[in-house]
Amino acid sequence: MVTLLNSCAVDKYIPEEKQLYTGAEVTIKKDSISDKIEDIESIKQELITVLKPEPNSTILGLRPGLHYYYVAQKEKPGFINRFLNKKIGKEPVYTSDVDLSITEDLIINRLENRGFFHSQVISDLIVDDTIKRSHATYTVKLDKPYIVETYQIDPDSFPVYNAIKSTMERSFIKKGDRFDLDRFKAERERINFELKRKGYYNFNPDFLIFESDTNQYKNKRFDLYLGFKENVPAKAKTPYKIRNITVYPNYSLTDNEKAYDTVTINNIDFVQGDLYFKPKRLAPYILFKDGQYYNPENSSNTSRRLGSIGNYRFVNIQYEEVDSLATDSLAYLDAKVYLSPLNKRALRAELQAVSKSNNFAGPALALTYTNRNLFKGGETLNISTNLGYESQIAGGSNTGLRSTQVGLKGELIFPRMLFPWNLDAKFSYSIPQTKVILSGDHLNRSELYSLISSSASFGYLWNANKYVTHEIYPVSLNYLRLGQTSDEFEQILTENPYLRRSFEQEFIAGLTYQFTYNELINPSKSGAFFASLGLDTAGNGLGLLGSGTSDNPDTVLGLEYAQYVRFEADLRYHFRFDHEKTLAFRLYGGYGLPYGNSDILPFSKQFFSGGPYSVRAFRIRSLGPGTYRPDDSDTNSYFDQSGDIKLEANAEYRFPLFSFFKGAFFADAGNVWLKNNNEALPGGQFTSSFIDELGIGVGTGLRIEIQTFVIRFDLATPIRKPYMPKGNRWDLNSGQYIFNFAIGYPF
Template sequence: MKLFLKYIFSVIITAVSLYGCSVSKYIPEDERLYTGATLTVQPDSIVKDKTGLKTELSTVLRPEPNKRFLGMHLGLYYYYKNQKENPGFINRWLYKKFGEAPVYQSDVEAYEVERLLLNRLENRGFFYSRASSEFNETEKKASIHYTVQVPKPYRMASYQLDSMPQQIYNDIQPYVDTTPFKTNMRFDLTNMKMERQRIDYNLKNKGYYNFDDTFLIFEADTNRYDNKRFNLFLKLKKAVPEKSTIPYKIKTVNIHTNYEVTDSVKTETIRYNDKNYIQNNTFFKAKYLDPFIKLEEGQLYSPETSRNTARRLSNIGAYKYVNIQYKEIDSLQTDSLGALETNIYLSPLNKRAIRAELQLVSKSNNFSGPTFGLTYSNRNLFGGGETLNISSTVGYETQLGAGDNAGRSSLDLGFKNELIFPRVLFPININEDFFEYDIPKTKTSISLNYLNRTKLYTLLSGTALFGYTWDANRYVTHEINPISVNYTHLSNTTTEFEEILDENPFLRRSFEQQFISGLNYSFTYNGLVDAQKRHQFYFNTTFDTSGNTIGLLGKTNTSNTPKTFLGLEYAQFVKADFDFHYHLNFGNEQVLATRLFAGYGWAYGNSDVVPFVKQYYSGGPYSVRAFRIRSLGPGTYNSETDSRTFNFFDKTGNIRLEANIEYRFPIYSFFKGAVFVDAGNIWNSKGNPAFNGKDKFTSNFLNELGMGTGFGVRVDIQNFVIRFDLAAPFHNPSLPENERFNFDVSSPILNFAIGYPF
């Protein structure tokens, strides 16, 4: 393999250095290599946005010349080499990957390009323009220069609606009155096409089921003017079908709640809220499904309402297909109104599903081992779209090669029961019509976790959650959990562990806060859903509070002891995260992805320190990849130079800063590549005496960032991504200040993960 890569590299270097210009000898005697076109725009008057006009005109210059790399025609060179009688395996591979056929002067159809230039100018109102071209030739190469002479454009004097059937005339007139067209606007076919589409969109949402924007036509009249002005008229084309000029109303709405194409079972129809619910059994209760359906009998046809209904039904999570079809009822059509029968076909997902997951975990403290997870799902549990997820995990880790700590193990058992209702559960009735885009889901969950670390402790924790999540629109998601309760119980602590806690009072306090009760809220703006946009943004902020409400009910024993609730000391803190992503999309699967994260947790009242389970950590496949998970920081602390036993624990803090930049590109088929740079760390706002103050956040934080770089390979199959990232640090804050910049390529970290890091 090394020999193969070395050979390819030598071929490329040789081609660049020796053969980049030698393609001339392969060019046929009667041909010249085409090297491209230039364009000059010569206006007779001032043209607004001349640069934009030239850019648009340049899009019709064809053909494209052969590409060059560092001034060399490498693709062309590989093409010519492949034409040999026996090109060899390497040359065939290089041609397949990089080669391109030559573009000659004879391939240039100058008159056709001139015609396209004139056509484009006329479409923008520059009538009676002129175009010319001239070749620039050398012995083996040729280029062409185009010149367009652009006269003063035609501009609009007025815009009005021409005669048409009265009903559609009355419905179009308000949109003509509110047109974005302005007097003195330059003639532009693109703007006219957009105007037709705007009117068509509005007409369809007023019931014009059979209308199409191509039925509209613009006519420009210049007869009244001699100074290149025109009156613009909008009218219907001739022979437009009569049924396209009348609106349609929905006569009946039929919902097939568990439709299958092969269904032959006898069905029954339930009439509910002026809709027909058709099913062969009570699969989905009509009273629960009805709020998702915005289509109603007597309502004018509207594609927007139809799309809204389809989206809301899809978001329930019980259906794999949602298909809305309309059928014209000819017998009910009149000269002024048509009738539609609406059929909503809902194909359910499998009611029950089981998912298994197996992971191999490797941590900074040399703990390694497998984790197995099993999830059972029941969709539409009670006939109202409810989803029940029951999951359990078993994880076993053992520590290898860690001196005195070798042989220690960790057993982690987890159980979670989650029930999701596709509606709002609240003591006071909330009108779900308020949520036009999506109906909120109510999420409830109870989870238990058992963690046993040999020779140290046993930790039993339980969590209860009640909250809501909903999409406000295509980009914005809200999630609020008014009830979030977490309880932890530390037991079976060994003498060794008690000594660790004695040496690190902060750690002891974080474990003592057994009861966490509060509220959390998350706001997400996800512009990454527009995958084709050049500039893409993502923003998430999360606020987490604990102890505010319960503090009103807490009991104070003495002035020097924490408040308790039901005999339990509870935590009080506020925590805020900000996560910002920006992607610059170059096209062809090339993206420059950046990320900035900042988080801060503030303990108050009962708490001297944020609870251990709520603290931040840094390092790992979704963080600074040149450092193992939970191994970076806090601050400049170096566990390798500290012999105390508490170094065994994951490193955490209440402040976190991270920044990442990554260039992503395609390799071949579903294999993608990336090069990246990461930086970040965690700190404590109050220095932990156990860390000798090295963990405290100061104004010197930029010099305390852990930094690393690397490259990655990703297997991306229809957005399911398996990721391998290899990274090495070049700035390690745990080292002495004059030794931190050191690119440690001898100890790279291999990260394995599912999904992109950001």
């Protein structure tokens, strides 16, 4: 700390005849006028934004940027000082850089923009040579603001006059409003937006002008008039209709459309040579129609919908004015849609080096074949296979465990809703996609067991708007079967009947639904919220055919099926100080309720805690349930450290280091619990003292961020261990460290 304070002490560098300018303050004089202004504080904050110049920034009262600037001016500053000056150095702001009159003019101008004409500003520059500092003060005396008495439109012979008049009920300007230049600008933008939706293709808000008349009043009221500037072109006041629509489904710059055939569907001409995309499949994506007034929303929605198909690299919509048919009251546009496709087929191979928090590591190979536009209707087929080998390279008695995994997955995506009735027209923002997924997987954990699993699902995915996504699978089938098991693993199942029951539920048939609200995609939003809510149910339909219990379960096709309801909620909030500094928070909760055939959730549906995307100070599946801790001699505890209930909370501060390297400080807390008591897992049941059973860890991390790709390294240490006796759970100097390697941010 002493070194830091010395490094940031800049007083010795300030020239003798100079004073460091430390900023200014604005005071609005209290009187009968300011007391009646409801938004007086916001006015003050706005005036603060125009203060010039800006002083050198401080961090906890220190000025590191100014310090490294001074040091870099030395004859031999050194490489580190030159580097830090380049990154964070700032030139000093002195008293001589301050011009009070310029800032006074800026304040007066801003007040006039808010209706406070004839206000007064008194400024003063206070200099203290003993500490080589100076600051400015600005005292503002507000004059009574001007208030809107009436707001009306100047008559015009063009149809645009009636179009504007029809929107005035939604005007931003009302009688009694204060004169406000920003509000007037917003009113022009509102009118422009509404007129564009009514077909005024060439309209521009700059064509409008406001004029005020104060001659009719003596108490600072005025009449406000909206009209057109001089020499506004007639076509800006004329609405446009769509006349001809032409779509090029397989467009390239070398195209010669004259050589292509044209197919017309719903008054839309589809021009292509060899059939690339069936016109009847593409037509529902076009929202503007022949004879319809031009509407930019229809254009942007059409572009987004076409882009969501996944077949096209570029979507370009162009409008051509038909001058020969233009009249004083109506004009026409020809719409042309150019679609440039991606390569139809793609093959991707990935050689991965897998490292997990449970000390398993090894190579993995993934191959994915993609066929876009499989049936010439935008269908996408993905076939992927993976082969992996892992060995537990550390962990005491666990060392030497091996596993191999082979998987095959097929995914067919239809860019439309496969349903008995055509519902595509009910979705304006985006057309739902239909997904059909089939997968199979074989896992062989040496010396323990082999596991065969397969799944099939059918469902829909769509965006309701920019932030909201829905994903529902009304058909979701899973089959899970234990293969060959070792005597050691059989002993584990014998000692824990609940674990055995979780593997016996071989068949899962149900419904899953996921709702996502995501503001994090908007980088300009300083406070962004994210919510993901998931519902997973199984066995409801099958349960109507029987009345099985966990002691006497029903079966289907000879397989015992699971019955449960599972809910999870993932809430996140990111506060962005700027585009690189972020404070991120996350709350997660999950709850599973087995019933009927099931007295425990299937193993694949249970919750676990710990690992690189969870509580990073604990290895994956090593936390919980509750206060349970396996014996040190138990080499396979990670199989049963899961539960029916999960709670987690995370906080992380992310900041830039240099280039594409980012840093982070974080704190994580969480655990899992069982709904019912399990004698094999003492202390695992959820109780009212769950807060006292949270595992807590802190740490620091390094991220390598290249565009949207992130490689993450986190080093964490536990400071609270729920499995320790009460009174001994806090340990701020445990000396234990967990290293996590992962791809992507944890939340």
